[in-house]
Amino acid sequence: MTGTVHTHAHIPQAASGLAEFSGSAQAMSLVAFTAVATITLLLCVMTGPDRDDLDEFYTGYRSLSPMRNGLAIAGDYISAASVLGTGGVIALFGYDGVVLALSTALSLMLLMFLLAEPLRNTGRFTMGDALARRMPGRAVRVTACATTLAALLPLMLVQLAGTGDLLAFILGFSGESLKTGVIIGLGALMIAYAAIGGMKGTALIQILKIVMLLGSGGIVAVLILDRFGWDPGALLGAAAGNSGVGSALLHSGLQFAGSPHSALDMISAQLTVVLGGACLPHVTMRMYTAGSAREVRRSLSWAVPSVALFVPVVTVVGFGATALVGREVIARADPQGNTAYLLGSRAAFGAEVSTAETLLFTTVTAAIFLTLLASVAGMILACANSLAHDVFATRARSLTPHREMALARISAAVVGVVAILLATMVQHRSLQPLVTLSFCLGASALAPALVYSLFWRRYTRAGLLCTLIGGSLSVLVLMTGTNLVSGSPIAAFPDADFNWFPFTTTGLVSIPLGFAFGWLGTLASGRETAEEQRGQYEAVEGWILAGAVRRGS
Amino acid sequence: MSDAFSSPAYEPPPDRPTENHPPRHVYRNPHNPPPPYTPHPAPNSGPTHATYPWTPQEPEPDTRRSPRRPALGRHSDLRVLRGAYRRQRRVATLTALGYFTLFLVLSAFAPSFMTGTVSGGLSTGLLLGLLQVPVTCLAIWLYEYTARRRVDPLADRIRAHAELDAKREAAR
Numbered sequence: 001m002t003g004t005v006h007t008h009a010h011i012p013q014a015a016s017g018l019a020e021f022s023g024s025a026q027a028m029s030l031v032a033f034t035a036v037a038t039i040t041l042l043l044c045v046m047t048g049p050d051r052d053d054l055d056e057f058y059t060g061y062r063s064l065s066p067m068r069n070g071l072a073i074a075g076d077y078i079s080a081a082s083v084l085g086t087g088g089v090i091a092l093f094g095y096d097g098v099v100l101a102l103s104t105a106l107s108l109m110l111l112m113f114l115l116a117e118p119l120r121n122t123g124r125f126t127m128g129d130a131l132a133r134r135m136p137g138r139a140v141r142v143t144a145c146a147t148t149l150a151a152l153l154p155l156m157l158v159q160l161a162g163t164g165d166l167l168a169f170i171l172g173f174s175g176e177s178l179k180t181g182v183i184i185g186l187g188a189l190m191i192a193y194a195a196i197g198g199m200k201g202t203a204l205i206q207i208l209k210i211v212m213l214l215g216s217g218g219i220v221a222v223l224i225l226d227r228f229g230w231d232p233g234a235l236l237g238a239a240a241g242n243s244g245v246g247s248a249l250l251h252s253g254l255q256f257a258g259s260p261h262s263a264l265d266m267i268s269a270q271l272t273v274v275l276g277g278a279c280l281p282h283v284t285m286r287m288y289t290a291g292s293a294r295e296v297r298r299s300l301s302w303a304v305p306s307v308a309l310f311v312p313v314v315t316v317v318g319f320g321a322t323a324l325v326g327r328e329v330i331a332r333a334d335p336q337g338n339t340a341y342l343l344g345s346r347a348a349f350g351a352e353v354s355t356a357e358t359l360l361f362t363t364v365t366a367a368i369f370l371t372l373l374a375s376v377a378g379m380i381l382a383c384a385n386s387l388a389h390d391v392f393a394t395r396a397r398s399l400t401p402h403r404e405m406a407l408a409r410i411s412a413a414v415v416g417v418v419a420i421l422l423a424t425m426v427q428h429r430s431l432q433p434l435v436t437l438s439f440c441l442g443a444s445a446l447a448p449a450l451v452y453s454l455f456w457r458r459y460t461r462a463g464l465l466c467t468l469i470g471g472s473l474s475v476l477v478l479m480t481g482t483n484l485v486s487g488s489p490i491a492a493f494p495d496a497d498f499n500w501f502p503f504t505t506t507g508l509v510s511i512p513l514g515f516a517f518g519w520l521g522t523l524a525s526g527r528e529t530a531e532e533q534r535g536q537y538e539a540v541e542g543w544i545l546a547g548a549v550r551r552g553s
Numbered sequence: 554m555s556d557a558f559s560s561p562a563y564e565p566p567p568d569r570p571t572e573n574h575p576p577r578h579v580y581r582n583p584h585n586p587p588p589p590y591t592p593h594p595a596p597n598s599g600p601t602h603a604t605y606p607w608t609p610q611e612p613e614p615d616t617r618r619s620p621r622r623p624a625l626g627r628h629s630d631l632r633v634l635r636g637a638y639r640r641q642r643r644v645a646t647l648t649a650l651g652y653f654t655l656f657l658v659l660s661a662f663a664p665s666f667m668t669g670t671v672s673g674g675l676s677t678g679l680l681l682g683l684l685q686v687p688v689t690c691l692a693i694w695l696y697e698y699t700a701r702r703r704v705d706p707l708a709d710r711i712r713a714h715a716e717l718d719a720k721r722e723a724a725r
Contacts, residue, residue, distance in 0.1 A: 098682050099660065106653050109689055113645040113696060233675050250676055251668050252660040263661035270657055274650070294705060301697050308689045315683070542715055545634050546708040 025346075025358050025365075026172050032366040033167075037189055040205050040373065044197035047204055054401045057408060058125040058385055060200030062291040068207055069295070070302025073286045075206025077108055077278065077303065078310060079375035080159045081435055083213065083368065084166070088337025090318025091330050091344065094239065094249035096256070096266065097318055101311045103270045107277035108307050112300035115284075117293040118454045121547040122540075125288060126382075127281045127446070128390030131453055133543070134536055135461040141390035143468045147449075148281040148386045150472055151441040152379045153419060154434035155280070159376050160187055160423035161431055162338060166372070169339050170365050180424050186373065187423070191416035193377035194384060195409040199289055202377050209374040210306060212367040216345075217313040220364060223348040224320035235316070238323035249322070258488060260502045272436075272507030276443030279450060282375075282382035293547050317344040324348070335490060336432060342368065380419070384412035433484040433492045436505050440479065444510035445471030452518050454544060457537040458530040459522055466521025471514030478506035630714070634707040641704060645696050652688075656681055 049056040064072065082104055090097030123130030128144035163186050164179030173179075193202055228235040236250055243249040256262040256269070278284075290296040321330060321344025333339045345364045349357040388408035393399050399407075426434070449467045452459045479485060481501030486493045501509075522530060537544075660667050660678055667678030 095660070095678060098679060099657070102653070102656075102682055102685050105686070105689060106649060109649055109692065110646060112693070113649065114642055233672075236675065236679070247668075250679065251664060252678065253664070266661055267654075267657045271654070274653065293708065297697060297700060301693050304693050305690050308686045311686050312683065541631060541635070542711055545631065545638055546711040546715075 025353075025361055026170070028358060028362040029170050029365045032362045033369050036366050036370050037373070040208065040370065041189070041192060041196075043204050043208075044193050044201035048197045048201045049405075054125070054404055056200070057198040057405050058389070059289045060198065060203060062289055062295075064200075064203060064289060066290070066295050066298035067302050068203070069286070069290055070299040071210050071306060072203040072206040072289075073283070073299055073303040074108075074306035075210035075374060076202075076286050076378045077283050077307060078104075078210065078213065078371070079155065079379075080162065080368065080372040081155060081375070083314065083371055084162065084338040084341055085336070085435065087314050087318045087321070087341030087344070088330070088334065088339070089255060090315055091321040091340035092327060092337040093255040094243070094319070094322070095252050096254055098311075098315050099252070099266075099270055100273065101314055103273040104277055105304070105308045105311050107274045108283075108300070109304050110274065111278035111283070112297065112304055115279075115450055115454065116287050116296045116300055118544045119284060119450065120287045120290055120293050120296040122454065122544050123284075123288050125285075126386045126389050127284060128386060129288075130284070131449060131464060132390075134453060134459075134533070134540055135464055137461060138394050140461060140464060141394055143465055144449075145386040145390040147441065147445050147468050147472055149383055149415075151280055151438055151446060152282060152383050153422070155438040156376055156379045156383075156419045157423045157426055158431045158434045158438075159372055160190075160419055161427040163372050164427055165334070166338070166342075166368070169333070170342065170369075179427065183423055183427065184420055187376075187416055187420035190373055190376040190380055191413055193373065194381040194416070195412040197377075198408075199285075199381065202374065202381055203286075203289065205370070205374045206378065209367065209370045212363065213371055214306065214309060214313065216360070216363045216367045217310070217317060219360060220345045220348050221313045221316040221320075224316050224324075224344070227320075227348070227350075228323075235319055235323055239319040242324075243322050243327040245327070249327075256504060259483060259504060264508065265503045265505075268503060268508035269436075269505045272439050272443045272505045272511065274443075275447045275507075275511060276439040276441070279442045279446040280438065281386065281446070282378045284450075285382050285385065314341070317341055317348075320344045320348060336430070376419075380412050380416050383415040384408050387411040387415065429492050430484070430490050430494070432490055433479070433482070436482075436484055437475070437479055440475045440506045440510060441472055443507055444475050444514035447511075448514040448518050452515075456522075457534040459518065459537075460525040460529045460533050462525040462529070463518045463520075463522030466524075467514055467518035470517030470521075471510065474510045474513045474517075475506050478510055482506060630707060630711050634704065634711060637703050637707060641696070641699055645692070649692065653685075656685075 049060075055062075086097060086101050086104065088097075089100050119130055122133045126144070127148050128141040131144050132140045160183055164183045167182050167186075168174055168179050193205060197205070225232070225235065228238065240247050240249045245254065248254055252266065253262055256265045259265040287296055290299050318340060321340045324347035325340075325343045330337050330340045330343060333343065342365065346361060349361060353361075385408055388404055388411045392407050392411075393404050445468050448471060449464055452467060453464060478501050481499060483499060483502065483504050484491055485499075487497040487499035488494070659681075667676065667681075669677045671677055671680050
């Protein structure tokens with residue numbers, strides 16, 4: 001992956017398009033990035049919690065209007081990995097990428113339908129709160145925190161490690177040490193957002209980000225459609241013609257063509273995204289910031305359409321990238337196609353670029369930059385809150401709010417530094433396995449735990465622990481055997497081949513296992529305990545369904 | 554924009570339904586006149602709960618364990634709410650998930666159907682997929698609409714009862 005920028009200078013087709021990338025657009029992008037970083041940091045300092053109040057730090061007092069909260073949820077949900085990754089999969093594999101984008105949108109809709117309202121009523125600040133509501137105990141909280149960290153760290157690594165490459169691509173540098181420097185510098189900025197801003201400060205950044213991302217993406221999509229005379233068929237035809245694989249781009253199966261059971265692999269991968277995407281803790285944590293269950297619903301009524309709107313945008317930009325730049329060039333710029341979204345946006349403006357168009361393109365790059373910053377900051381915050389609130393605050397009974405908030409900030413710094421260190425180590429490897437790992441953990445450990453503990457009355461503590469630990473372990477064990485770890489060119493270890501689980505994701509086996517572990521754990525803990533739990537559930541049912549009793553005790 | 558983000562006045566109980574300010578001791582919700590599906594009039598005071606007519610589907614689950622707070626007729630309300638929620642959740646979730654799974658299965662196992670051209674070079678599969686975007690928005694609207702009509706009034710009532718309970722306990 002060294003010197004990606006130099007490689008495509010040799011490609012004649014891209015040369016004209018990318019020449020401007022290094023001209024005024026680069027200078028403007030640099031200015032825009034600096035401005036974005038400064039303004040957002042300033043906003044964070046201004047809106048951050050100024051008193052020693054845990055509620056304010058963890059939830060921003062639940063004072064956001066449903067629309068703003070909804071946009072913040074959408075902002076937290078659409079991470080840089082989903083924008084760039086989905087754009088890339090659409091550009092390279094066409095149809096399968098569109099299905100991935102649809103899965104992403106559906107996941108948030110399922111969260112709204114199934115979990116959001118009871119989750120808001122049950123939880124207070126973190127995943128641990130939500131799970132420990134019925135089954136108080138330190139073991140539950142510590143396990144919830146460990147699962148939170150395990151599910152979010154890989155996703156943070158992906159985005160941090162991708163930051164170096166992406167900025168190198170946009171700004172046109174290629175030094176390895178410079179890339180590492182970018183990762184460290186931006187990582188520090190992300191930590192600052194989380195530690196200073198808390199939930200409210202990051203909410204503001206997420207809102208800004210989603211508006212910029214959807215706005216600039218929408219304009220680019222309109223420009224691309226305009227170039228094809230507003231005929232989607234013409235766009236798709238051009239994309240297929242320029243892809244080198246013909247109409248296969250418009251049919252299912254290209255992405256998993258190398259897998260022995262491609263159809264099953266595709267279904268399992270998409271359902272893993274559907275079940276896991278919205279159960280990740282940095283998304284569920286935004287549920288607690290709404291004032292009531294009703295407001296959560298209204299917030300999500302804004303969030304889901306925003307994410308749904310993102311589907312046509314990324315579809316048009318992705319296919320536009322293939323149609324205008326060519327699949328070959330995209331694959332050479334980045335084997336995963338992570339730069340396709342930017343290449344497509346750039347190509348939408350054509351060869352002649354006016355100042356206004358350069359400005360517009362700068363908005364696109366700035367939106368991507370902000371997306372990177374904001375999504376990692378949100379994840380750092382979710383991890384830090386969980387560490388401070390679930391692990392440390394439950395150990396010392398006499399922890400004052402002031403101490404707990406300081407702890408949350410220190411945790412943000414620690415989590416961030418660990419993520420930065422790991423990111424600098426994995427930046428030269430394929431990052432795809434890490435994304436998949438996150439989603440699999442979300443779908444196999446967190447989703448069963450949440451569904452069971454919110455809706456199954458006889459669910460016991462042993463069952464909960466079994467779900468979380470068993471689900472996570474089965475993902476981790478199965479993951480080592482998948483195509484993404486070894487045995488394929490996009491694997492983390494492309495030279496080795498110890499592939500023993502011939503699928504891309506572990507979802508096909510690990511999701512049923514996660515649910516089965518919870519069921520078996522509950523059965524194993526005996527009828528007595530289960531009945532006791534049932535009674536306890538009935539005692540808090542008013543809480544869960546209606547938010548009845550004042551919480552916070 | 555900044556005014557909405559500045560710190561608001563401190564509001565300790567975040568759950569208090571803001572629209573329910575009228576006198577606490579008598580439950581009356583001005584925004585929701587007695588809902589038509591109520592199986593019984595809402596009780597006003599505690600002591601009536603002994604004779605309260607709720608069908609004994611789960612015969613006295615409380616008696617064996619330590620006494621919990623007085624019921625105040627919440628049990629039957631809760632059951633109605635549980636049913637309303639459950640129906641809504643099941644229908645919404647299964648419809649969404651079912652449609653998508655069907656779409657995935659068709660994509661994987663019925664390529665000849667999904668690659669058929671509809672119009673202007675758009676294949677059936679892509680059309681079915683992208684159709685999901687407007688359908689999503691419609692589903693959200695429908696969910697919000699039914700929740701507002703069927704679930705919210707019930708949840709409000711239960712919350713008001715619980716608050717009444719809490720108040721009574723505090724006064725004791």
